Amino acid sequence: MQVLVLNGANLDVLSRRDPKMYGGLSLNELESRIYGWAHSLDITARCRQTNSEGEFIEWIHDAYDNVDAVIVNAGAWSHYSWAIRDALELLEVPLVEVHLSDIENREEWRRFSVVADVASHRVLGKGPDGYREALEYLAGKVDQ
Ligand code: DQA
Numbered sequence: 001m002q003v004l005v006l007n008g009a010n011l012d013v014l015s016r017r018d019p020k021m022y023g024g025l026s027l028n029e030l031e032s033r034i035y036g037w038a039h040s041l042d043i044t045a046r047c048r049q050t051n052s053e054g055e056f057i058e059w060i061h062d063a064y065d066n067v068d069a070v071i072v073n074a075g076a077w078s079h080y081s082w083a084i085r086d087a088l089e090l091l092e093v094p095l096v097e098v099h100l101s102d103i104e105n106r107e108e109w110r111r112f113s114v115v116a117d118v119a120s121h122r123v124l125g126k127g128p129d130g131y132r133e134a135l136e137y138l139a140g141k142v143d144q
Pocket of ligand 1: 076
């Protein structure tokens, strides 16, 4: 199973962001964990991050015919980018939305996600382990 893991705006500077909120790892460390978890679940993962919304959308388009599932943490775009939502909506494969922090219990503006109703599964507020749960869900190891 080929899984694309997309991290969006400001996730490249994860190690500088509030460790209580975001878990304290660098993006590199997070991606290494994701590759390790994927390997143990027999999943081939590819992690990508960008701060460019257009590039993020292009990567979603590339996923249409090329991967078996997508895991997405669109960062702040999650709260307002209808363009990203329109792109995600066309995926015919499972989509898991991950947020390191619990966006439903933070500032009002973070509570809404454009991704929520096009995702097959959501993992909020579990820190880096949220990506493991996303992979386990895709491997059929979480109650669907
Ligand atoms: C985030 C939550 C967003 O509100 C924020 O803008 C981020 C990270 C998370 O993983 O908790 O950049 O998506």
